[in-house]
Structures are given as structure tokens and as C-alpha cells.
Amino acid sequence: MTTASPPAPPIASTPEPSSNRKFAFLLLALALYGLVLMLPTPAGLTASGQVALALLALVITLWISECVSPATSAVILTGMAVVGLMGTSLTPTGKPMSSADALGVMLTGFSSTAVLLVAAALFLAVALKHTGLDKRVALLVMSKVGISPARLTVGAMIVGFVLALFIPSATARVGAVIPIMVGITAALGLPVSSSLGATLMIVTAQACSIFNIAVKTGAAQNLISLNFMQGAFGHSVTWGGWFVTALPFTIGMSVVLFLVSLWLLRPEVPAKEEAQAKLREQLAQLGPVTAPEKRLIAVAVMLLLLWSTEGVLHPFDTTTTTQLGIALLLMPKIGVMHWAQAEKLVPWGTVVLFAASISLGTLLSRTGAAGWLAQVTLGQLGMEALPVVAVIGALSLFSIVLHLGFASATGLASTLIPIMIAFSQTLPVSKETAFGIVLIQSFVVSFGFILPTNAPQNMLCYGTGAFKLSQFAKVGLVVTVAGYALILLLSATLWPMMGVL
Numbered sequence: 001m002t003t004a005s006p007p008a009p010p011i012a013s014t015p016e017p018s019s020n021r022k023f024a025f026l027l028l029a030l031a032l033y034g035l036v037l038m039l040p041t042p043a044g045l046t047a048s049g050q051v052a053l054a055l056l057a058l059v060i061t062l063w064i065s066e067c068v069s070p071a072t073s074a075v076i077l078t079g080m081a082v083v084g085l086m087g088t089s090l091t092p093t094g095k096p097m098s099s100a101d102a103l104g105v106m107l108t109g110f111s112s113t114a115v116l117l118v119a120a121a122l123f124l125a126v127a128l129k130h131t132g133l134d135k136r137v138a139l140l141v142m143s144k145v146g147i148s149p150a151r152l153t154v155g156a157m158i159v160g161f162v163l164a165l166f167i168p169s170a171t172a173r174v175g176a177v178i179p180i181m182v183g184i185t186a187a188l189g190l191p192v193s194s195s196l197g198a199t200l201m202i203v204t205a206q207a208c209s210i211f212n213i214a215v216k217t218g219a220a221q222n223l224i225s226l227n228f229m230q231g232a233f234g235h236s237v238t239w240g241g242w243f244v245t246a247l248p249f250t251i252g253m254s255v256v257l258f259l260v261s262l263w264l265l266r267p268e269v270p271a272k273e274e275a276q277a278k279l280r281e282q283l284a285q286l287g288p289v290t291a292p293e294k295r296l297i298a299v300a301v302m303l304l305l306l307w308s309t310e311g312v313l314h315p316f317d318t319t320t321t322t323q324l325g326i327a328l329l330l331m332p333k334i335g336v337m338h339w340a341q342a343e344k345l346v347p348w349g350t351v352v353l354f355a356a357s358i359s360l361g362t363l364l365s366r367t368g369a370a371g372w373l374a375q376v377t378l379g380q381l382g383m384e385a386l387p388v389v390a391v392i393g394a395l396s397l398f399s400i401v402l403h404l405g406f407a408s409a410t411g412l413a414s415t416l417i418p419i420m421i422a423f424s425q426t427l428p429v430s431k432e433t434a435f436g437i438v439l440i441q442s443f444v445v446s447f448g449f450i451l452p453t454n455a456p457q458n459m460l461c462y463g464t465g466a467f468k469l470s471q472f473a474k475v476g477l478v479v480t481v482a483g484y485a486l487i488l489l490l491s492a493t494l495w496p497m498m499g500v501l
Contacts, residue, residue: 373402
């Protein structure tokens, strides 16, 4: 007969230090929100615009500190927005908003096609994982690229560039690449949160932003910017002209990203012999391609063709064609999974946060807060007497800082590029130089390197749990500083020689 062990002593309910730190950052975020609201409303800024700026201070603190989860930050943002916007109007002549009106404003992001595209891309990633096709592709890619940290990093960047040439959606590109990178990490016997997993995910997201700049059709913000420029200056830029202009910047940034990611993240892989043995063993275990994998390959090829020929062979946008593909994948017989299987694997918190971030960007634009920020900041710099390079440096720095409050470069371009055009036309420079200044700013609009919430592709990678926000921000800050320096260098040397300035 065994005697029962004495009961364990009660555990003290003292909060962990990390909990105290998170609570302190939460209080700081709320305090900054309240402080901005209590300040006198500046001339030229509406009351609702001041609320938008207060929300910007709130969410940047929440995102940087990670004191709450991404989905929780979205809930806090929406709640504080409703509290602040009640009784204000979006426009000077509008009527005061009720709580329902304010909530409706903050839910506009959930009806965005960009959010729908993020969710669809996540479903596509789930389909690849569910069928095991991601692992098969990953193993094949590994056998061609190699297994050293440097080779895998270069491989991730090459895949990103090739897809950018054909797929006019950063979200769709990264959504297709993520399962492959996860599969590579798993095939080496490493968790997705390992140093290698973190490196591959961060490089996938950051390289996507770089290649958005490289290819005119690689991102919607490029086309939006060029549309504004066409109307203001009477001409645009050809696909080849854009590519050649961005090429030196793209090459330089790719080298920087490669070196910085290896230096700061220090990815490690198992011994070469061990990894090769695992590769052979797992390839043999997969066996022949299954019927669901073949159906998924067919849908993936169809999506790639539709994405790459958007506006050329058919009128359907990327979101519409992606939804069509997901519908096929969920159909009986034709598809590869059921809704009940897929919904459990989709990181819905990522979708919620992205939608709330779009709502904030829209609020900054509709209330005039973003425009007020640009006008007040640019107007105080006295840039009319500065050389062109200094003007580009000041405008680029402003754009980089403002991007911290936007979840989409498309929204930032819609808000900022018209202001940049109007400002450039007041400078004592030729029309061609003014056009070049704005063209360079359309490159800088894609600088979503610092926070996961600065771009949908960042959020997709963040949703895998492969890296911490601090890791992403550390790499992103170095890449941003290097990119800023490269913009200044090219503006002073090569771009004037090419006739851009």
C-alpha cells in the first residue's frame, strides 16, 4: 500500500517580471493616447484627425512593445477609436458621430479586398500544408539549392524575385512561398521558430518589399503612384524604364539584406551529412505524387497564370482570381480540403489585425491627419532653398516614419504621393526633376521593413510564429537605414547620370 504524498504548498500569485513589463507598456500606450487627445487641437487639424493621431501613438507603442497579442491590439485600437471619435465628425461639415457611426468607420478595413486576399492566401498556405505538397516542394528545392544558411537565404531571395516578375500581388507571392520555407525548416528537423526558420521568414518578407520596388507591376502602390504622376506630369514610366531605374537600388538592397540577416540572426543547420541523409529518407517516404497534390498543383498553376496575366488576358483582379482558386480547393471531389479542416489552421488573429490596421490608415486619410502631418512637417523644413538630394532625403525620411502607422503601402501611396506631387511642383526645379523626385518617393513608399504591421506580406510571415517582433524590427531597422543611405547615394550619383533627376 502506497501512502499519498503530502499536498504541494500553494503557489504565490506574484506576477512574472515579463507580465509587469507588458502591463507597463500597455499603460504607456494608453497614456500616450490620452496625452495626444488632451493637447489643444492644432490649427488646420480637425478633432477627429487628432483622435487619429492619438490612435497612431497608441498602436505603434502596442506593436513595438508586444505587450498584447496582435489580435488584442486590434480590439484595443477599435475600442479606443470608438471612444475617441464619438461626438466628432470625419469632415468639417459632417455631422457628429454616434458610437455606431464610429464603430462603422473602424470596421471599414474588414471590407477591404486586401484583407480578403490575405485570408485567401492563408487558406492557400493551409492547402499546401494539408496535402503535404509544401514539404515535397521544399525537399526538391533543397536538393537543388543546397543546405547551408547562405545558400538557403539566397534561394529564398531568388524565389521572391522570380515570382515578383509574374505575380502582381505581394500577398499572393509570399502566401505561396511561406509553406515552402516552413517545409525546408521541418525537413531539417528544426522547429519553425528556430534561427533558420526565423531567417527564412524574415528574408521572405523583407525581400518581397525590395522586389516590390524592383518591378513596376509587382505591387499596387507602384501603379497608384504612376497614375497620380501621369495626371500631374502628363507622362508615366514604362515597365523597362522602371526596372532599369530601380535595378541598382534592388541589387544593393539584396546584398544588404543577405549580409544583415546572416549577421544578426545567425541561422544554423544540422551537419551536412546528417541533413543529406534526412533529405534522402524523407523524399523516399513521400512516395509518388498523390491525387490531391495533383489537383492542388493544377489550381496553383492556374492561379499563377491568372495572376501574371491580370489586365492582359482577362479583367479579373488578384483578389477575385484567388477567391476562385480557394473555392475550387474547398469543393467536394475537385478540392483538397473541407472548411472544417482549414479554419482550424488559419491564423485569424493575423487577419483581424491587418483589417484594423487598414481601418486606421483609412481614418488617417479621411480625417486629413496624414495630410496635415505631411504639410506641417514639410512646410517647416524650408526645403525650397535646399539641393535636390537634401529634398529627397527629407521627403524619404518623412515617408519612412509615416509608414509606421500604415498596414498597406497602397494606402500610404494614396495619401502621400498626391502631397509629394503638389510639393515638388512648388520647388524651383525643372518638370523632369520634379517627376524624378516623386518617382523616387514611389520607391520609398514600399519601405515596409520595420514592423510586421507595415505590409500584408510581413503579417503573413509573422502569423507563422517563426520570429519575434523584436527580431523583425532589428533586421528591418538596419535594412531601412541602409536603404535610406542608398537612396541618397544614388540620388547624388547614378540617377542624375541616368536622367532620372
